[in-house]
Amino acid sequence: MRRIPAELVKRYEAEGWWTRDTIGDLLTRGLAAAPGTEFRVHSASRPWCGTFADVERVARRLAAGLHERGVGPGDTVAFQLPNWMEAAAVFWASAVLGAAVVPIVHFYGRKEVGYILDAVRPQVFVTAERFGHLEFQPDLCADVPVVGVVGRDFDELLAEKPLLGTLPADPADPALIAFTSGTTRDPKGVVHSHQTLGHETRQLAASYPPDRGKQLTAAPVGHFIGMVNAFLIPVVDGTPVNLTDVWDPGKALALMSRYGLHIGGGAPYYITSLLEHPDFAPATHLPYLRYAGLGGSSVPAAVTKRLAGLGIHVFRAYGSTEHPSITSSRHDAPEAKRLFTDGEPLSGVDIRLDEDGEILSRGPDLCLGYTDPELTAATFDEEGWYRTGDIGVLDADGFLAITDRKADIIIRGGENISAPEVEEVLLGIPGVAEAAVVAAPDARLGEHAAAFLRMLPGHALPTLAELREHLERAGLARQKWPEEVHGVEEFPRTASGKVQKFRLRRDIAVRN
Template sequence: MQIPLTVADFLDRAEGGFGDTTAIVDEPVAPGRPVPTTTYRGLAARVRAWQAGLDALRIGRGERIAVLSQNSARLLELLYAVPASGRILVPVNFRLRPEEIDHVVGDCGASVLLVDPEVQQAVGNLAGPKCFVLGEQTEAEVMRFDTEPRRWVAEDENTTATINYTSGTSARPKGVELTHRNIWLNAMTFGLHGRIWEGDVYLHTLPLFHCNGWGIPYVLAGVGATQVVVRRIDGAEILRRVRDHGVTMACGAPAVWNLVLDAARRWDGEIPGRGRMRIVSAGAPPSTRTIARVEEELGWQFLHVYGLTETTMLTFNRVRDDGRPPVRRAASLARAGVPALGVRIRISPDGEVLARSNMALKGYWGDERASAAALAGGWFHSGDGGVLDADGQLVLVDRKKDVIITGGESVAGSEVEDCLLGHPSVAEAVVIGVPDEKWGETVKALVVLAEGGSAGEAELIAHCKAQLAGYKAPTSVEFRESIPRSATGKVAKGELRAPYWAGHDRQIN
């Protein structure tokens, strides 16, 4: 017997086995009226109300529902509701600028756009999809609490469940198609390696638009774990939520944990969660110093994963407490880790990390050429450089693609360069990632001014911020007389990056 694996399995089990367990605690001050704290039985009822509402709007199977929102209970509900009704969810990065949002919504051909009240202005006047504001409007005009939705019976687990847009190396984000099978297996694999169980209380510090919160909301529902939503990342507020809700687990980029460490220095009393809290770091390799401080100063267990939007989880690093000094343990945890169950990793002759996995993408939405290139030879080409050490651990050493990861967000260098070249005073521009203690990496622009050009650093940064999401803008600009190039005319980015990474044992941070 073979039954298709679908995301509906997780909430179905939660409703049947953990119906009276607290499911979601929403952000208490969220605009648009927070969702009252609900049980898994109540969550399942709200999910069916969403599905019945989409039925009433005549949104058919396979149509795309785009959602632009910070972390919220409603976004969580839609992660369960939309794919489990045979439709495709498109979680959009709420930090993008209107032009970028317009591209994503248009590229996926969304039939409906659901927008958080706080980012409503970023949408502007998008043409095409029906648009609703999450909260009072969607509860009145979309959700149908008195109607049972049409039941979707999955015939193929390889049906696309979500499209998650990634910056990659191109100026335009590409839509990563993840199937029900991809998401199901990722959830179960993460649950196994992360030891997620019904006694967990999970804090959503990780943006849910990032690969569906790495797929963790599904396994949390499957085991009946409580989920607490935090809308904005603030170190002191994270500590308060850990204390007030008995949080046991959270995920996020190293920059998040650096904010918590800074807040802990000013915290009055015992650090919440000491001895019970575990965190999973990803989005950028953590520094040894950050890992050691988390375990020593907070008393939290530090775990490390590596993956991409296209692959979800590839490796998992959990180091046993074997009596070694914290600094030595931290050095081991800074590695990407051992391939996750079912994942195969090898290093290409030119040093690129290649992977095979049941969790890897179906393809890029509407882009067969990019899909073929990414999956050439039956392996996913990560664009990251790495080595497998003697222990079988993956160690990342460089980034083959032109991608900067700052605070867990991916920035395509070519996109920022294109923006800079739109300024009349700029003749040439190269964007690189340089190490930064707070954000892991930060965006640096190397600029050659046009003849007669007079723009300064502040002006060029402001120019980028006016056209791109704030995290994509350079944090510093260095003016050069010329840009070094290879014999074939290519910019020698490795040569340009080298001075800033001197003293580091790898070219990412």
């Protein structure tokens, strides 16, 4: 893990941003304060309805069952589940055990899941027997001591009596290892402590508008922000949990009308797909779109102006899995700041721009580092600064606007796609000499992946269908598959021979 300067530790503790609470302590207090709060899963395959107390009992029976199997503080518990009740139970159980939880996005494929399990070597892995393209693959977790499969044998992990209280853990120790795509060829394991995750949870809970209504969470709980919004913030606030395991705008609109559920934001696609659906009725649905906190993807000004024109109160935020909340506009900030900037630094956060305009940040919710020590050393410096890979500008009032990206990633509907990871798989196609993957504009999702291939003499450019067949055989998650393919005789290059991807992106923009 990175070295956190002593003066920063002292400051974070003195300000109350870092406390002696573990995530288990935070959950235990919140659940005890609002046991009768609604917890509902809206799902065609695994619907569920109950209360916080009902879910907590499952979680504590699971915690007791895992503890009987030797799981406790310092261990790791991985899960790959959709937005189901059992995902909350696994996360809450891990927290009261003092174990680090490893959420895995439910649509990750064999390649990503195999890498993650090998990287963290968990004591426990809980997954689904089948959901969409997710299917239990026993060989992937053959070396994991405890495996539970929802829909098959998950209940066998539950002890008869629940575990009471929480097991003691050091709040500076890891509480979460979240994997995300970036500039590396494999997912990056981002390590958060009880302190960094606890501060992020309390900070977000305090910053949300008090009249935001009952929220529907559609973001995958395998993602950092989806998990925090689904399983932590509602417990701190004592507000209902409503999950959906598939994003279907028509069904979401129906849930809004039937249950009075609100959509509070996320990647812009979640909001725009509702507005563009034929079932959208302004008089019926706009009252449940009171606020739109946008982030996790590029946020075009055209979108923020459109939403504001409908009377939706828009505010933007900027962060990453490594540093979840760097900047945000307060919901009561001036409209121009909310619509056209990514906000100002949040509590305890410092930001600065280097000579190239790259954003460097540090703060009490910044992660401990990566599971890869070399990546940690390359990304964080001795003074505690994190190199975000994003380019930005600061206005006279200290509000930040993201203008470009140095990191070699595509952000499709809030999902990070590592260009090098996809390129490496594409190079396995017979006849491909070189591959470059870049972001292409997408009216619905913000961006999608576009592949440029240079073929060896005598080999034809593969069709998009052929390319996708290869990616499916390789086990790469479908969200990462390129959605267009182009052939080139030669790539534009720098003097040192590096492919000039900005020129490929410019070419894509002209074509589209």
